[in-house]
Amino acid sequence: MAARDITIATAKVAAEIFESSRAMERIEQDGYTRIDPFRIAAGEGVSVLLRPMEKLLGAFVREDSPGILVNSARSAGLIHMTCAHELGHYFMGHQSTVDETIDYGAQAELMEQEAETFGYHLLVPRPLLSIICKRKGWSKASLNNPHVLYQMSLRLGVSYAAAAWSLVRHQILTYGAVQELLKVQPASIKQALLQGQLPDSTKDVWLFDDTDQSSVLEPRPEDHLVVRLRSHASAGYLWQAESVEQVAEQGFTLAPLISSRPVDSRDVVFGAEVTLDYLLSKERKDVQQSHPVALSEVRPWIGKQQGDASFHSRTHFEPIAEGLSRESKLALIQEVVGS
Amino acid sequence: MTGASQSDRNDFGDRLRQAREYVGLSQEEVATALGLSRPSITNIELGARKVEANELGKLAKLYRRTLEYLLTGIEPAPSGPEQMAFLARAVNGLSDKDLEEVARFAEFLKQSGRNRGE
Numbered sequence: 001m002a003a004r005d006i007t008i009a010t011a012k013v014a015a016e017i018f019e020s021s022r023a024m025e026r027i028e029q030d031g032y033t034r035i036d037p038f039r040i041a042a043g044e045g046v047s048v049l050l051r052p053m054e055k056l057l058g059a060f061v062r063e064d065s066p067g068i069l070v071n072s073a074r075s076a077g078l079i080h081m082t083c084a085h086e087l088g089h090y091f092m093g094h095q096s097t098v099d100e101t102i103d104y105g106a107q108a109e110l111m112e113q114e115a116e117t118f119g120y121h122l123l124v125p126r127p128l129l130s131i132i133c134k135r136k137g138w139s140k141a142s143l144n145n146p147h148v149l150y151q152m153s154l155r156l157g158v159s160y161a162a163a164a165w166s167l168v169r170h171q172i173l174t175y176g177a178v179q180e181l182l183k184v185q186p187a188s189i190k191q192a193l194l195q196g197q198l199p200d201s202t203k204d205v206w207l208f209d210d211t212d213q214s215s216v217l218e219p220r221p222e223d224h225l226v227v228r229l230r231s232h233a234s235a236g237y238l239w240q241a242e243s244v245e246q247v248a249e250q251g252f253t254l255a256p257l258i259s260s261r262p263v264d265s266r267d268v269v270f271g272a273e274v275t276l277d278y279l280l281s282k283e284r285k286d287v288q289q290s291h292p293v294a295l296s297e298v299r300p301w302i303g304k305q306q307g308d309a310s311f312h313s314r315t316h317f318e319p320i321a322e323g324l325s326r327e328s329k330l331a332l333i334q335e336v337v338g339s
Numbered sequence: 340m341t342g343a344s345q346s347d348r349n350d351f352g353d354r355l356r357q358a359r360e361y362v363g364l365s366q367e368e369v370a371t372a373l374g375l376s377r378p379s380i381t382n383i384e385l386g387a388r389k390v391e392a393n394e395l396g397k398l399a400k401l402y403r404r405t406l407e408y409l410l411t412g413i414e415p416a417p418s419g420p421e422q423m424a425f426l427a428r429a430v431n432g433l434s435d436k437d438l439e440e441v442a443r444f445a446e447f448l449k450q451s452g453r454n455r456g457e
Contacts, residue, residue: 047447047448047451049362049363049444049447050363051440051444053436053437053440054434054436054437055433055434055437056433056437056440056441059441059444061441061444061445061448063445063448063449063451063452064448064449064451064452064453065448065449065451065452066448067444067447067448067451069440069441069444095425096425096445097425098425098426098433098437098441100433321363322360322363323360323361323362323363323364324362324363324364329362329363329364329368332362332364332372332401333364333368333371333372333401335400336372336373336397336400336401337371337372337374339397339400
């Protein structure tokens with residue numbers, strides 16, 4: 001089968017899954033930003049188990065009941081794409097198989113090309129790219145910026161490299177442009193965002209700004225969250241959590257990332273629009289539901305006034321730990337409770 | 340009580356704990372599924388509380404292990420060569436540990452199918 005035929009066949013299957021799983025509604029109506037392969041698997045009754053493995057990325061096993069095994073010792077993006085690839089084996093009717101890689105290329109056997117192409121169709125459908133670009137105000141040209149591409153990859157839930165290649169698949173960027181983007185290490189992007197204070201380069205760094213206000217973002221509990229806010233510090237304003245109750249309930253704190261920008265006194269113009277980056281930390285991370293991030297910019301000595309700036313977004317932490325996926329665990333518990 | 344039966348009981352508790360950890364369930368979640376308190380699960384795993392037959396049946400279902408395995412530690416006979424042929428094909432590049440993981444997962448799925456079929 002030619003590459004074009006594989007693309008058409010797998011895109012058709014993926015489209016049917018979007019229809020039956022309502023995965024796009026979750027994005028368009030609920031504000032999420034990615035297709036969750038664990039949810040798709042659960043909807044099909046396919047168990048997903050994460051285990052630390054040495055060389056294997058994943059396996060699809062069709063026993064009396066079908067299942068997907070994924071290497072838990074990899075990044076979230078790679079874990080999601082591996083799961084999507086194994087779902088490709090399931091939906092395309094393949095037999096049990098193990099994958100040491102999920103980047104097969106045109107020389108690989110048909111089965112692997114199908115699973116690989118399916119994985120990209122499932123996690124990065126073209127309409128999803130358009131939705132994210134629209135929310136974020138990103139143009140086609142801005143995707144050539146490694147910082148933009150990295151934030152795009154986090155919202156899609158795929159690796160930086162997979163996000164780059166998906167743009168070639170959709171003929172949004174050229175092969176050459178992607179080669180340039182891949183010369184940039186995501187670790188250096190993360191380091192820049194945290195102003196050189198990133199302790200572990202395997203953790204992701206999310207940048208929240210005004211354009212994320214209608215979205216539900218899904219970081220892992222151990223990721224770093226940076227909020228870029230328009231600041232009127234020169235007029236005595238300070239950003240803080242909207243209410244004391246919220247701080248107490250959700251245990252989140254906001255601290256300015258100061259060290260970074262050298263303050264040049266010539267740049268300080270009273271009333272001018274400047275942005276400041278804050279580090280958002282949460283002590284308690286309830287992974288069962290989404291939570292609001294509500295901040296306001298107030299003058300501490302007056303308190304919150306009408307007309308003060310505010311920022312509202314949502315996070316729904318995605319735990320990725322050894323064992324069954326969150327959805328598979330729920331199904332199992334419900335089965336036993338009901339027995 | 341003799342020393343031997345004491346250690347048998349701890350082996351039993353350890354098998355339950357390991358089976359729980361494999362599927363990634365917390366003691367709290369297992370307690371919810373069985374309608375017990377969390378300390379009861381802790382005590383069962385420590386060998387300090389007796390397990391009723393119906394509770395054991397539910398644990399076997401939840402962990403996708405056979406009753407025989409949970410009680411004696413004897414693993415079910417490995418799947419036939421047909422089922423695991425895909426592993427034989429892949430054996431070249433795989434480490435023993437990874438092979439073991441896939442075989443273990445296949446057994447988990449086999450028990451899942453049995454449970455659903457009942």
